[in-house]
Amino acid sequence: MKPELGVCYYPEHWPEAMWAEDAARMVETGISWVRIGEFAWSRMEPAPGDLQLDWLDRAIETLGAAGLRVVLGTPTATPPRWMLEKHPDMLAVDAQGKTRKFGSRRHYCFSHPGYVQESVRIARIMGERYGRNPHIAAWQIDNEYGCHDTTVSYGLAALHAFRLWLKDQYGSIDALNEAWGNIFWAMECRDFDQIDLPNLTVTEPNPAHVLAFRRFSSDQVVAYNKAQADVLRALTDAPLLHNYMGRVLDFDHFKVGEDLDIATWDSYPIGFLSDRLEADETHKTAFLQQGDPDMQAFHHDLYRAVGRGRWWVMEQQPGPVNWAPYNPAPLPGMVKLWSLEAVAHGAEVVSYFRWRQAPFAQEQMHAGLLTPNNRPAPALTEAKQTSDALSEIGNVVQTQAQVAILFDYASDWAWSTQPQGAGFDYFRLVFSAYRALRRAGLSVDFVSSTNIPRVGYKFILAPGIATVSDNLERQLVEASDLLILGPRSGAITHDFQIPRARPGLSGLNCDVDLVETLPPNIRRSVEGGGAAQHWIDRVSGAASNLLTFADGTPALLGENRLWYLAGFPDDKLWDRVVEMAARKTEVTLYPMLKGLRRRETATHVFLINYNAQPVAWNGDVVDACDVAVTQKDAPEEE
Amino acid sequence: MKPELGVCYYPEHWPEAMWAEDAARMVETGISWVRIGEFAWSRMEPAPGDLQLDWLDRAIETLGAAGLRVVLGTPTATPPRWMLEKHPDMLAVDAQGKTRKFGSRRHYCFSHPGYVQESVRIARIMGERYGRNPHIAAWQIDNEYGCHDTTVSYGLAALHAFRLWLKDQYGSIDALNEAWGNIFWAMECRDFDQIDLPNLTVTEPNPAHVLAFRRFSSDQVVAYNKAQADVLRALTDAPLLHNYMGRVLDFDHFKVGEDLDIATWDSYPIGFLSDRLEADETHKTAFLQQGDPDMQAFHHDLYRAVGRGRWWVMEQQPGPVNWAPYNPAPLPGMVKLWSLEAVAHGAEVVSYFRWRQAPFAQEQMHAGLLTPNNRPAPALTEAKQTSDALSEIGNVVQTQAQVAILFDYASDWAWSTQPQGAGFDYFRLVFSAYRALRRAGLSVDFVSSTNIPRVGYKFILAPGIATVSDNLERQLVEASDLLILGPRSGAITHDFQIPRARPGLSGLNCDVDLVETLPPNIRRSVEGGGAAQHWIDRVSGAASNLLTFADGTPALLGENRLWYLAGFPDDKLWDRVVEMAARKTEVTLYPMLKGLRRRETATHVFLINYNAQPVAWNGDVVDACDVAVTQKDAPEEE
Amino acid sequence: MKPELGVCYYPEHWPEAMWAEDAARMVETGISWVRIGEFAWSRMEPAPGDLQLDWLDRAIETLGAAGLRVVLGTPTATPPRWMLEKHPDMLAVDAQGKTRKFGSRRHYCFSHPGYVQESVRIARIMGERYGRNPHIAAWQIDNEYGCHDTTVSYGLAALHAFRLWLKDQYGSIDALNEAWGNIFWAMECRDFDQIDLPNLTVTEPNPAHVLAFRRFSSDQVVAYNKAQADVLRALTDAPLLHNYMGRVLDFDHFKVGEDLDIATWDSYPIGFLSDRLEADETHKTAFLQQGDPDMQAFHHDLYRAVGRGRWWVMEQQPGPVNWAPYNPAPLPGMVKLWSLEAVAHGAEVVSYFRWRQAPFAQEQMHAGLLTPNNRPAPALTEAKQTSDALSEIGNVVQTQAQVAILFDYASDWAWSTQPQGAGFDYFRLVFSAYRALRRAGLSVDFVSSTNIPRVGYKFILAPGIATVSDNLERQLVEASDLLILGPRSGAITHDFQIPRARPGLSGLNCDVDLVETLPPNIRRSVEGGGAAQHWIDRVSGAASNLLTFADGTPALLGENRLWYLAGFPDDKLWDRVVEMAARKTEVTLYPMLKGLRRRETATHVFLINYNAQPVAWNGDVVDACDVAVTQKDAPEEE
Numbered sequence A, B, C: 001m002k003p004e005l006g007v008c009y010y011p012e013h014w015p016e017a018m019w020a021e022d023a024a025r026m027v028e029t030g031i032s033w034v035r036i037g038e039f040a041w042s043r044m045e046p047a048p049g050d051l052q053l054d055w056l057d058r059a060i061e062t063l064g065a066a067g068l069r070v071v072l073g074t075p076t077a078t079p080p081r082w083m084l085e086k087h088p089d090m091l092a093v094d095a096q097g098k099t100r101k102f103g104s105r106r107h108y109c110f111s112h113p114g115y116v117q118e119s120v121r122i123a124r125i126m127g128e129r130y131g132r133n134p135h136i137a138a139w140q141i142d143n144e145y146g147c148h149d150t151t152v153s154y155g156l157a158a159l160h161a162f163r164l165w166l167k168d169q170y171g172s173i174d175a176l177n178e179a180w181g182n183i184f185w186a187m188e189c190r191d192f193d194q195i196d197l198p199n200l201t202v203t204e205p206n207p208a209h210v211l212a213f214r215r216f217s218s219d220q221v222v223a224y225n226k227a228q229a230d231v232l233r234a235l236t237d238a239p240l241l242h243n244y245m246g247r248v249l250d251f252d253h254f255k256v257g258e259d260l261d262i263a264t265w266d267s268y269p270i271g272f273l274s275d276r277l278e279a280d281e282t283h284k285t286a287f288l289q290q291g292d293p294d295m296q297a298f299h300h301d302l303y304r305a306v307g308r309g310r311w312w313v314m315e316q317q318p319g320p321v322n323w324a325p326y327n328p329a330p331l332p333g334m335v336k337l338w339s340l341e342a343v344a345h346g347a348e349v350v351s352y353f354r355w356r357q358a359p360f361a362q363e364q365m366h367a368g369l370l371t372p373n374n375r376p377a378p379a380l381t382e383a384k385q386t387s388d389a390l391s392e393i394g395n396v397v398q399t400q401a402q403v404a405i406l407f408d409y410a411s412d413w414a415w416s417t418q419p420q421g422a423g424f425d426y427f428r429l430v431f432s433a434y435r436a437l438r439r440a441g442l443s444v445d446f447v448s449s450t451n452i453p454r455v456g457y458k459f460i461l462a463p464g465i466a467t468v469s470d471n472l473e474r475q476l477v478e479a480s481d482l483l484i485l486g487p488r489s490g491a492i493t494h495d496f497q498i499p500r501a502r503p504g505l506s507g508l509n510c511d512v513d514l515v516e517t518l519p520p521n522i523r524r525s526v527e528g529g530g531a532a533q534h535w536i537d538r539v540s541g542a543a544s545n546l547l548t549f550a551d552g553t554p555a556l557l558g559e560n561r562l563w564y565l566a567g568f569p570d571d572k573l574w575d576r577v578v579e580m581a582a583r584k585t586e587v588t589l590y591p592m593l594k595g596l597r598r599r600e601t602a603t604h605v606f607l608i609n610y611n612a613q614p615v616a617w618n619g620d621v622v623d624a625c626d627v628a629v630t631q632k633d634a635p636e637e638e
Ligand SMILES: [Zn+2]
Pocket: A061, A064, A065, A135
């Protein structure tokens, strides 16, 4: 597969006279895809039922005529103002009980039946008109589900839907009381209509109640997306996709992905470093204008799994953005680096956001490939360079990695409901595991609990998986030579109860006897190097003690092809665990330098240097902010 | 009196088949008391009027038959869901105006007449059924008043009750306007119905308004408790008690205590260190798994005063809890240490919370003496060891201490209303004084302004007492050889006005001319050592200048048997003041080592080592996390 | 003009028997002005229409008879309780949607027509009764507009007024949609009644929407003030004034000032250092009891511009206050120093707040010239010393400074709406420029964009001016030998769009190509010394590169008499820019020492030493916390 470039474009923002020239410049830049339409509802339908799509016809035609393939977005992330007059109760409500008003975007509750209907209606109108248009080569449904904390709403629409969902899940209120342990604190209800949303309680609500509400909220996103997908399916053969985000875990992306053909995501490396990465100041300073060296790759690999192999970057940061606490510019070379790194991880398309910086409204300080007054911004040049590099690289063929991480959205819901220690965070834990694999030079796959490949991995890490059923254990063991669970894996049941046995693995004789959480300045040393932090599982059992804490208690227990890690490892401890696992399963490691990362495909090896200085590694020198690509011998064709 | 052990148990959480075995194991462990019932309303009365108490009859019989004495709780801290349908307006409202919903516990406003009536009704039902049951040896009313900030509500029930309370206090609205100084900013009202609750004002409300509301809120707790106590009194001869909490000052515990027979409290040393102790990281790290060496003793001594000599630990932390920011495990020995320390301070019973860890709901990560799957947790062994140690120690007889601290809940309300400097906090001040006495090896009593013993103390500390009436001054002077007031003692009248003279003591020629508050990094040195921080009273007067700030102004003024301390002392300054006072009043000091504390009773001397290392003191060696008990010669019988 | 002293007095707080003695003591202290009445509405009109002004007649007569001139305040900052029964919807609403209740002060929305009418009514009643009273020598309208964040309200009164205001500004809803760029995110409206207030949106609202609302909110203050001013104008010849605050930028003080005769402000140096100054701990510690050496002067100079030359300090801090996080006492000499510094900057009157500390209500811990029990507080002596010093100094004549700063309230609204980097703040930027001029020993004027003197300045600094019209550029260039813009000057249009050219100056060939914002620990060095922080404009153009960043990009571009500064300078860089500008325009600099400041008038040179130690400068020694005043030769008469 030969990777391609794309761009996000808003014809409705610019005089029609500019469209043709814009299209021509895109093509000149080496761009072959253009996404349009996803925020244009007020122009498509200025008043209820008053459809005005001629301009969109012409825009598609102009872009298509230039040779561009169009991704057409359904505009449901931005319902127009009149929608509020039809459905005043469609707005979401925040956890504090405040209605989230019109005036920006994503102002709707996923559970509002009227708005779901409106969304299906506009999707059908678009599908009918453009479903067979030869220029429309893909469809985006909505935009960035969950952005601005919009997965969860505490309004009446959500309440009513939640009660129905609970009835469906539990059948009887007695079953629910039993499953949740509502006898505790006399919280028992006698009717589903007595169940309220789990906000504004005097102290924390029942975690089972919260977790159910989080599952429900995720299911509502899945259902909302499916409603549009079903309509479009019947009207088009083009692939359907959605653009996910970075470190958003509010809904189950795997489930949404099942109804789509391609996963895409919006990658803002410098913004993410500023606003959603836990790292010390030294690290953040070193990569201030490059982004974290693992954050993008993590999501590339995750969304490759969500898309069952097919994935894009839909929005690639091209310069300073407007929304992070601090917004420095990328160092020269970084836009190209990010683009090629995505390709290394299997992106079919890397699409820049946006073509030209808008001079108005909320994102006016968000850079584009062009400045507001139509001059080239630095990223335009790098996009062209990327295009040239892609031609040189040719087809890139992905292959299954030797190691994998089990990723589970519901575990994040569980642990954010009841972290037990302020330092425990599911993403932080999984990301620390991912980093360790990458420091060892490994390429990594993600797997989900509902989609574990039968072809085997050398080893699989499954840290923090809230619930480990017998079935899941069996599938994981079958899929790998070595399965490493813990910390906090198998710690609760589906209904947020402590299981009779914990972690409760049939293949591993190991009990969690006690759990401790620690303040950030406290670490528990492991004999031989490394330490655990944040979370300690005090374990016992007949399994072998592979690593030991300084006080003699087990840090890593193992038996057969199952290990249990009894604490949240610091970097050094993760490195040791990865080395031990690699040795046992005969995986070759490629120890990396700081800021240097390696990705191997069936056809190429990519060395990606996030450092602002050149680095020498294994005989190669990689320039600052650059990627070295080596073609492997005898690459297989896809 | 021979101290005993107890445990908190929830028969409604477990199959009835387990009860007898549980009871037998309790007895084996050396436990003689068991508390039950306080959260079981939804099982006692599943629907309005539908009383289902057979299970409770059987539970009491099973426990009693095993030889256990039962503390029976009224279940009013957790009104069941149907109560909300009868009294939808019974929920409390927070300071931001948000209703505090059902779904956890303590979801009621103390001022709601309907809920007060329901509480009295269920207490009467229980009293009638169990008041003469031979196994019921004590009654607990409600559970942890004030927990989750529930003393104060800003709802309509509170508003209406507050207006009546004000009318009762002030008689006429003119008197209220005058007392509060409502002429300031034209806040005068013409009718009690014009008085609102003091939240959500544009800038801070009148402190007199706030203080009145805080007094009212405390009085509502007292009245609520008394309503249940009155009902039970007529139906039982067993003692009545309530379980107070640590560092909760929202209501006047002394006043609640007047209607009860025994004070008990819930002691969570490691949780408190994590979530409610001001201390630097070094200190918190040193005592991370032990708790602060003075925090428990402070409350033991305080609640001994609240219970007029009779007090228990009702809930003793047995392992990691679920509710603090970080929840490490106690070091080996600490559960026993905490238990014996309570005994040293006069506890009649030390009761562990809870028997078996629940696998469900909010507190599923709260350790018990048993694990959720019924295996022994570490605390079970220590409970048994404690029981053995208690047998060895025998009767422990308390005696009045040589020194005392005057403690006043209303002072906390006053100073939290108007701290004047962000670093000023009443508890912090009193606790710093207490620590100094304990560093000097002294045993300490607390006294309240309404209950000052006539038998004398060598000296009394009364820092931060908001209002010092002539009568109070007289009583304190009579009760001690030396009374030390300040800083900020006698600083306001009952209605939050600055008195004509300040501190206004008849026996001490001293005026506060000016008040300063300081940021945390600023200290004012005292000649000879030590410094004041946070708060400075600039004083003058004919009294002797006993200590002097570096700028020549008085740091400690004294006359006759009255001293005034003109600043918030740091540890060094407190030590000097304690030494000066001890010298003057001929008190012997026992300077302690860090983490080592001493408690002397009529019969024993206890040396309590909170350190993770053994310490040698005065010829004795005390093991890490252990207590050394010495029987005194010729102990008197109680 | 010979400067005078005044004091704020509340006869309604004290027995009438004390008034005459108070007046006599004021006169003895050297005070000639007394402000009264501004919070006394509940005594002037205890019930609707029940006017009770006899006490006020007598108070004025008593004060006037003693020789004092009275400033009479309209009491509209504190509507009495009955007003709420007439106008329950007059209360403001905060950004979270919560009504801001009665119980303190400033509890009104500027847009409520009923309350505007009531305010005009009481002003008319007072004007009719006292407009020609010989003792009333000035009128204060309301008190501290904007205090406690009261400029902006999110209630219905504001909403309705905002829609009318928008209609007036934009004419048609299409024009508004176009001006705001509402096509972005489909935010287009079809009617002004569809425009909501810009709070509680899902993510940030359109910055054009917010900026319009901020302009509107400012205009409402202007209109409210004008309504009272118009009434009083017809009834009195005495000057009208208002007392502004420090670092309050919520409304356009220049516009309010246009309807008044004198600007006054309330100067609390130590409170401001504690609660509204960005400075490191070392600086805050050095000036803890003196206040920042530039903060007062900045506001003196600013309000001199607001008052078109006529200004007072209406409230001068006399000792510890009650409202800052920490409230230490001024060092001896500081009250006098602050008073003389105000005079140096042109104050006609310095008035202390307040005569006697009130023993009740919210400000009971706010010091006065007398203690609550009527003893002299330290400031009384310093007031008398100030009075003596003023007699010695004689007439002080102001003159235009050589350098000026353009100050623009709307720029603060723009940048607080969209800071782009968390470290960017308009006041912080302008204040850093002001500090640099003062470190260079310069006296400084402020100018507003609507009032630029034709008489020229040597150079003008205009950092952060959001919108630079051609007309403004022309006026500034005409008014100075050198105009220095940037960073972020000319960055948006009036309707918050990025202009076609940026900064878009006809006289300077310079384009802003890219903008970066930086975290606080990152600085971009400039060749030769100094650095930029927080904000970087990456500029290009044919203009000369006067200063260069380490990476070779321009830090300062210049052409003709126009410079553009391409970053937020640190102190060192500001010093270099000031030096370069001074060299180019032949301005003599007087490099100052830390904490020492210089102010030159037509008649005197003042050296003001904020240090707690004496300093020697240029042959003079200035005592700690003191002012050295030198009479210039041949001073001109005003
Ligand atoms: Zn075509």
